Amino acid sequence: MDWINKVNTPCYVIDERRLRENLEILADVKRRAGCRILLAQKAYSAFATYPIIAEYLDGCTASGLFEARLGYEELAKPFNRENHIFSPAYREEEFDEIAKICGHIIFNNLRQYEKFKDRAKGVSCGIRVNPEHSTQEHGIYDPCGEFSRLGTTINELNDLPDGIEGLHFHTLCEQNADALVETLAAVESKFGKFFGKIKWLNMGGGHHITRPDYDRELLIETVKNLREKYGFEVYLEPGEAIALNAGYLVTTVLDTFKNGMDIAITDASAACHMPDVLEMPYRPNVQGAGLPNEKAFTYRLGGNTCLAGDIIGDYSFDSALSEGERLVFEDMAIYSMCKNNTFNGIALPSIYLLRGDGELVLLKKFGYEDFKVRLS
Numbered sequence: 481m482d483w484i485n486k487v488n489t490p491c492y493v494i495d496e497r498r499l500r501e502n503l504e505i506l507a508d509v510k511r512r513a514g515c516r517i518l519l520a521q522k523a524y525s526a527f528a529t530y531p532i533i534a535e536y537l538d539g540c541t542a543s544g545l546f547e548a549r550l551g552y553e554e555l556a557k558p559f560n561r562e563n564h565i566f567s568p569a570y571r572e573e574e575f576d577e578i579a580k581i582c583g584h585i586i587f588n589n590l591r592q593y594e595k596f597k598d599r600a601k602g603v604s605c606g607i608r609v610n611p612e613h614s615t616q617e618h619g620i621y622d623p624c625g626e627f628s629r630l631g632t633t634i635n636e637l638n639d640l641p642d643g644i645e646g647l648h649f650h651t652l653c654e655q656n657a658d659a660l661v662e663t664l665a666a667v668e669s670k671f672g673k674f675f676g677k678i679k680w681l682n683m684g685g686g687h688h689i690t691r692p693d694y695d696r697e698l699l700i701e702t703v704k705n706l707r708e709k710y711g712f713e714v715y716l717e718p719g720e721a722i723a724l725n726a727g728y729l730v731t732t733v734l735d736t737f738k739n740g741m742d743i744a745i746t747d748a749s750a751a752c753h754m755p756d757v758l759e760m761p762y763r764p765n766v767q768g769a770g771l772p773n774e775k776a777f778t779y780r781l782g783g784n785t786c787l788a789g790d791i792i793g794d795y796s797f798d799s800a801l802s803e804g805e806r807l808v809f810e811d812m813a814i815y816s817m818c819k820n821n822t823f824n825g826i827a828l829p830s831i832y833l834l835r836g837d838g839e840l841v842l843l844k845k846f847g848y849e850d851f852k853v854r855l856s
């Protein structure tokens with residue numbers, strides 16, 4: 481890891497070797513289960529690596545027009561891959577462009593489908609369903625909760641109109657195959673009456689397929705059985721699983737001091753550069769660091785903004801941290817680059833690619849103009 485001291489900080493470093501390891505796993509699942517796998521761009525949209533992703537996956541999916549355009553320009557069109565989209569509600573002025581660049585459009589309800597169906601000629605249309613079966617406790621990530629605005633419940637779906645070719649559900653978040661099996665049982669018991677009519681079933685994202693303890697055999701069996709039973713195509717559209725553990729956020733310690741405990745200010749900010757640390761919330765791993773008090777020197781690491789809660793977490797180290805020292809946060813390729821912001825006028829981290837051959841390539845560097853361009 482001699483590159484750690486060569487990079488400008490803060491920066492994200494995408495690790496091509498790790499990315500390919502994930503993609504190999506996903507390609508193996510695809511092959512053995514006979515399903516298709518798409519990149520959910522909302523988790524990871526480092527398009528410089530789309531040519532790598534295109535070697536393994538069937539395409540990508542988007543949450544709106546801009547992601548759909550990115551997927552079309554950088555993956556679907558140049559590599560002849562699929563481009564899918566789901567949005568809770570489509571915008572009138574954007575729909576025609578969406579229908580031009582997306583082969584699959586998923587509607588949140590029948591009302592949306594009826595509104596736009598005549599403008600979606602030649603597109604494979606689907607409806608997102610809500611199986612009303614929660615398998616997780618993170619309320620903010622649970623589309624099956626009370627009064628959910630995501631997906632159509634069985635109460636609202638007596639019949640599948642002509643022209644609907646697929647069903648979609650997305651209810652998982654960082655989960656194993658057991659949660660999928662349980663969810664699928666709920667989907668089948670409620671919406672199974674339509675399974676004979678559809679050409680495809682999209683089982684969304686949230687499948688943590690590339691995590692070491694993920695039960696891939698169960699996933700493969702489940703998908704295979706489903707395909708044999710109904711004869712439709714099955715799609716998975718993971719985001720996280722594609723770039724899980726395939727990137728770092730490298731930061732420099734700017735200052736250290738005491739206030740009841742040792743505190744270190746870094747040039748990476750939880751609020752700006754790893755918002756899920758605060759939103760989810762979770763504690764990212766730092767290379768070489770332990771839990772508080774596990775090692776000799778414990779610090780509270782925090783960002784360089786004025787937000788009191790811009791705290792990454794408490795970590796212990798073998799030796800005291802010094803100004804100028806580099807720290808490496810792990811698993812920072814997902815929900816980071818595509819979610820960061822310039823709150824406080826904090827600069828966006830540079831983006832590097834650590835190529836498979838070990839060469840470090842600077843993909844993009846941001847500056848004052850990138851802050852100013854979003855303001856007026």
Ligand SMILES: *Cc1c(COP(=O)(O)O)cnc(C)c1O
Pocket residue numbers: 520522523566650652653654684685686687717718719720721
């Ligand atoms: C978020 C999302 C995904 C990807 O989820 P991950 O948890 O990153 O795997 C896929 N499909 C839809 C509809 C989503 O909203």
